[in-house]
Amino acid sequence: MSDAFYENWTTQLRKGLLELAILNVLADGPLYGYEIVRRLGDVESLVITEGTVYPILSRLRTEEHVDSYIEESSSGPPRKYYRLTPRGRSQLRRMNEHWQRLHQGIGRLRKDHGR
Amino acid sequence: MTMIELTPDAKLRFEQYLQRMRESLRGRPAVETAEVEQNVREHVEVALAAAPVPVGTDSLAAVLEQLGPPEQWLPEEERPAWRRTMDRLMTGPEDWRLPYLSIGLMALMLLTLPIGGFLLLLPAFLLSRAWVAVIEERGETLDARRWLVLPPIVIVFVSLLFVAVIGVVVLAGAAAVEHDLRSIGIPEPGTSAEAIFGFSGYILSAAGVWWLVLSLILVWLLEPIRNLFSPILTKVRRRHLLIFAGVAAVCLVLGLGLMGVAQSPTVHALGERLR
Numbered sequence: 248m249s250d251a252f253y254e255n256w257t258t259q260l261r262k263g264l265l266e267l268a269i270l271n272v273l274a275d276g277p278l279y280g281y282e283i284v285r286r287l288g289d290v291e292s293l294v295i296t297e298g299t300v301y302p303i304l305s306r307l308r309t310e311e312h313v314d315s316y317i318e319e320s321s322s323g324p325p326r327k328y329y330r331l332t333p334r335g336r337s338q339l340r341r342m343n344e345h346w347q348r349l350h351q352g353i354g355r356l357r358k359d360h361g362r
Numbered sequence: 363m364t365m366i367e368l369t370p371d372a373k374l375r376f377e378q379y380l381q382r383m384r385e386s387l388r389g390r391p392a393v394e395t396a397e398v399e400q401n402v403r404e405h406v407e408v409a410l411a412a413a414p415v416p417v418g419t420d421s422l423a424a425v426l427e428q429l430g431p432p433e434q435w436l437p438e439e440e441r442p443a444w445r446r447t448m449d450r451l452m453t454g455p456e457d458w459r460l461p462y463l464s465i466g467l468m469a470l471m472l473l474t475l476p477i478g479g480f481l482l483l484l485p486a487f488l489l490s491r492a493w494v495a496v497i498e499e500r501g502e503t504l505d506a507r508r509w510l511v512l513p514p515i516v517i518v519f520v521s522l523l524f525v526a527v528i529g530v531v532v533l534a535g536a537a538a539v540e541h542d543l544r545s546i547g548i549p550e551p552g553t554s555a556e557a558i559f560g561f562s563g564y565i566l567s568a569a570g571v572w573w574l575v576l577s578l579i580l581v582w583l584l585e586p587i588r589n590l591f592s593p594i595l596t597k598v599r600r601r602h603l604l605i606f607a608g609v610a611a612v613c614l615v616l617g618l619g620l621m622g623v624a625q626s627p628t629v630h631a632l633g634e635r636l637r
Contacts, residue, residue: 280401281408296430298383300394301401306392315397323411327397 261293266303267346268293270331270339273313277330280304304329312338366407367415372422376406382499383432390436402429406407431500460496461510464489468513480509484512494592504593512594519591526576535570555632556624570614 265287272286274280280301287294294300307313312335320326331339368376380399387395409425410417467486471479490511497504538561552561580587581603588595623629 280406281405284405296428296434297405298402298429298432298436299397301405302387302390302393304401305394305397308397309394324404324407326408327400341432362600 257292261295262299264293265299267339267342269300269303269307270312270342273329273331274336274339277316277328279326279328281326283329288322303354307335329350351360365394366410366417367414368422369416369418372417372419375419375426378445379426379432383435385499386436393436405429407412452615458507458510460489460493461507464493465510483514483518487518488512491592498511498592508593515591515594519594527573530572531565531569534572535565538564555629559629560624561622563622564618566617566620568617570610570612570617571600573613573614574607574612577610580606 268282268287268290272283278286283304284294284297284300287300288297304313308315308329311332313329314332315327315329317325317326376417380402382604383399383402387393387398406422406425406429409428410421430431464486467482471482471486473479490513493507493511494504494515512635552558583602584598584600584603588598
């Protein structure tokens with residue numbers, strides 16, 4: 248596998264998984280943008296450019312998977328918090344199930360080939 | 363507006379970054395640019411909350427680097443087709459592809475001039491201008507590639523400038539030569555002293571009037587014209603156009619003066635003596 252091929256593959260995979268990761272991060276409760284980015288950053292290689300998260304958050308909100316509200320902060324400017332909507336929670340459940348099936352399927356393939 | 367205090371350089375850098383972000387997100391109905399901008403401002407504020415104020419370019423640059431180039435935030439397939447095309451053109455070796463296309467069209471234009479090759483000047487101009495816009499968006503400076511992209515911009519600008527400045531004056535002169543306009547006070551060209559003074563005065567007056575009008579139009583449309591012909595007009599300011607208007611006014615006064623002198627007994631007598 249060439250470096251360029253590998254880079255392209257990981258980039259595509261990352262982009263596809265980022266929405267799932269954002270929704271999962273929000274499953275535990277509301278978070279503001281910087282905190283979401285920080286938590287995603289804990290997952291190695293998931294977020295290469297942090298700014299990528301913000302257009303996705305905006306799109307998830309316009310598609311009503313998340314909603315947002317402003318809350319004052321004791322340590323800085325007011326912050327915009329995001330939280331899952333019922334629609335987003337339902338979508339996340341489906342996505343997690345799908346991801347689980349994929350993960351298990353790939354695992355079986357690897358096992359079948361003895362790798 | 364951001365609440366953290368930035369140095370003037372850092373503030374400029376941040377505004378340029380936000381401008382790039384707005385440009386790259388434009389035309390995406392599912393993404394609200396204002397919301398993303400608000401999040402980015404908040405992100406920068408939180409990330410730099412512990413930095414000593416005023417926050418300088420270096421500290422800001424580190425945060426912006428982590429955020430990454432806004433042009434790469436959108437998945438390829440969600441970006442407008444024109445931007446995808448432009449980016450593909452721009453991702454050639456060392457970003458030279460677009461300038462090469464532009465200069466290639468210029469060369470083709472020169473080779474095909476006898477069969478209407480001048481029409482290629484327009485796409486060459488657009489390619490050059492697009493490259494300049496991308497470079498400006500990125501906050502980079504024009505490098506050696508300016509020698510490849512500036513010729514079409516300069517040629518289009520000089521051609522339009524020539525037509526705008528001289529064209530109307532030539533038309534005014536031609537009208538006076540081809541039609542008898544003496545009934546409205548415009549002298550005929552000729553070889554007599556009166557005709558030479560009168561016609562020169564008329565041409566100078568026509569130039570003065572048109573240039574005054576032109577300078578007003580240019581003052582009014584300075585910003586779009588400056589953008590259209592960036593970077594060659596970047597340093598043009600309203601004061602330069604006011605100087606042009608001043609020259610036009612002087613031409614008008616001199617022209618009217620010459621037309622007046624042409625009617626005077628002195629010139630009439632001079633004409634008689636020469637005959």
